[in-house]
Amino acid sequence: MTDISFDTEVTAKAAESGANASARFQERMAAAAARSGAIDTARVDHLASKVVKTINDMIVEEKVTYEEYNALKTWLIKVGEDGEWPLFLDVWLEHSVEEVANAHRKGSKGTIEGPYYLGGSPELGWNGTIPMRDDEPGTPLLFAGQTRAVDGTPLVGAKVELWHADDLGFYSQFAPGLPEWNLRGTWVTNEDGRFEIHTLRPAPYQIPTDGACGQLIEAAGWHAWRPAHMHFKVSAPGYELITTQLYFPGDPHNNDDIASAVKPELLLDPQPNPDGEGVRVDYDFVLDPES
Ligand code: MBD
Ligand code: FE
Numbered sequence: 001m002t003d004i005s006f007d008t009e010v011t012a013k014a015a016e017s018g019a020n021a022s023a024r025f026q027e028r029m030a031a032a033a034a035r036s037g038a039i040d041t042a043r044v045d046h047l048a049s050k051v052v053k054t055i056n057d058m059i060v061e062e063k064v065t066y067e068e069y070n071a072l073k074t075w076l077i078k079v080g081e082d083g084e085w086p087l088f089l090d091v092w093l094e095h096s097v098e099e100v101a102n103a104h105r106k107g108s109k110g111t112i113e114g115p116y117y118l119g120g121s122p123e124l125g126w127n128g129t130i131p132m133r134d135d136e137p138g139t140p141l142l143f144a145g146q147t148r149a150v151d152g153t154p155l156v157g158a159k160v161e162l163w164h165a166d167d168l169g170f171y172s173q174f175a176p177g178l179p180e181w182n183l184r185g186t187w188v189t190n191e192d193g194r195f196e197i198h199t200l201r202p203a204p205y206q207i208p209t210d211g212a213c214g215q216l217i218e219a220a221g222w223h224a225w226r227p228a229h230m231h232f233k234v235s236a237p238g239y240e241l242i243t244t245q246l247y248f249p250g251d252p253h254n255n256d257d258i259a260s261a262v263k264p265e266l267l268l269d270p271q272p273n274p275d276g277e278g279v280r281v282d283y284d285f286v287l288d289p290e291s
Contacts, residue, residue, distance in 0.1 A: 017174040018083030018211055021115040024173075025086050075212060082211035086115040091207060095260040098243075107150050107286035109265040110244045114231065116171040117243075121161060121184040127196035130162065130185045133178075137167040138200030140278030141270070146193045147234060147285045154193030155287060158236035161186045164202045164229065201270070201279060202228045204251060207258060217258075226259055227251035232285070239287035246283060 058064070079088055094112040102110045122131060147158040163184045165171050172182035187195045206224040208214060217224050227247050235241040245261060246268050247254055254262050273280040 016176050017116075017171065017208055018087060020083075020174045021086040022083040024118065025115070075216065078212040078215070082213075084208075084211045084213050087207060087211075087213050090114045091213065091259045098261075105240065105288045107240075107288045108234075108242055108244065108284075109263050110242050111261045111263060111266060112245070112259060113233075113243045114245075114259070114261075116165075116174050117163060117231065117233070118173055118184065119161075121163065121186045122181050124185045124187055126188055126190040126194065127198070128185065128187065129198040130183055130200075131179065131181045132183060132200065136182075136200060138203070140273070140276070141199050141201040142273055142276070142278070142280040143197040143199060143230070144280065144282050145195060145284045147189050147195070147236065147287065148193055149239065150286055150288055154189075155236040155239065156189060156191055156193055158189045158193065158234060158239075158285075158287075159186055160189065160195050160197070160285070161233040161235075162197060162199065163231045164199070165205055167200075167203050169203070169205045199230075201248070202230055204228045204253060222258070223256070224258060225253040226257050227253040227262060229261075234285040234287065236287060238290055240290055242285060242287060244285075 059069075079085055090112060091114075094114070098110060098112050124130070143162075147155040147160065149155060161184075163171065166178070166183055170178060172178040172184060173180060183199070185197075185199075187197055189195050205226045205228060207226065209217065209224050214224060216222075228251055229245045229247050232244050232246065233241060234244070244266065246266050247262055248270060249267050254267065268281045268283060270279040270281040
């Protein structure tokens with residue numbers, strides 16, 4: 001495995017991802033805020049008071065010094081300047097929110113969305129090839145399966161959205177210089193609820209190391225790796241949308257993902273593709289009905 005943090009071109013690209021992630025998120029939330037209701041003052045009071053108390057208790061318990069307090073203040077300011085609040089929150093907190101949100105589900109496991117989703121990727125039928133550059137590096141991967149309800153009913157016309165990083169760990173529309181929809185697509189399941197996605201096997205991934213999050217990782221002696229992963233959103237009218245990620249067995253970071261987003265049910269079982277190049281992997285998505 002190569003350490004990409006010493007490549008300056010790579011580093012410069014990573015720096016832009018934070019600012020783009022913040023801007024895209026703010027656009028989405030502005031649209032959501034226009035639709036949402038009044039603020040629940042009692043709930044905000046309860047949660048905000050608890051956050052403040054938890055941190056105060058920690059400061060007293062750990063006898064945090066002014067030097068440490070000022071280091072924290074400096075770092076928090078930098079997280080904002082680098083546009084890395086989406087990255088920080090999604091890497092270190094989103095997994096708990098997802099755990100709470102999806103505890104009731106009986107269908108396929110979800111996991112975190114992370115900072116790099118975009119809606120509206122190109123529709124590629126039920127068995128199309130993901131948009132990629134002519135010289136896109138990576139092993140061909142056929143990802144085939146069915147979408148169905150927890151009661152076994154095949155879901156015809158379900159949407160399977162996939163997004164993943166390129167071989168260097170870049171997501172299109174976040175890192176600059178990539179075709180608009182590179183390695184992003186939407187498949188619509190056929191009359192049997194089936195899909196066949198033609199893409200490339202993603203590589204192990206490091207979160208951007210050149211901003212505030214990277215600074216924390218280095219100062220704490222942590223690592224920046226996530227296992228190789230593909231992100232999905234799977235949806236059908238009348239069913240709960242699944243946001244998930246799938247992983248490959250044997251990845252050295254399946255057991256210490258920086259984002260704590262791996263679950264045993266999310267490990268794939270790729271095999272040599274009997275009908276073509278590269279690998280084939282079969283995986284079905286099972287959706288819970290909306291309550
Ligand atoms: C990613 O690609 C990702 O999936 C997560 C969860 C955090 C940072 C970058
Ligand atoms: Fe990712």
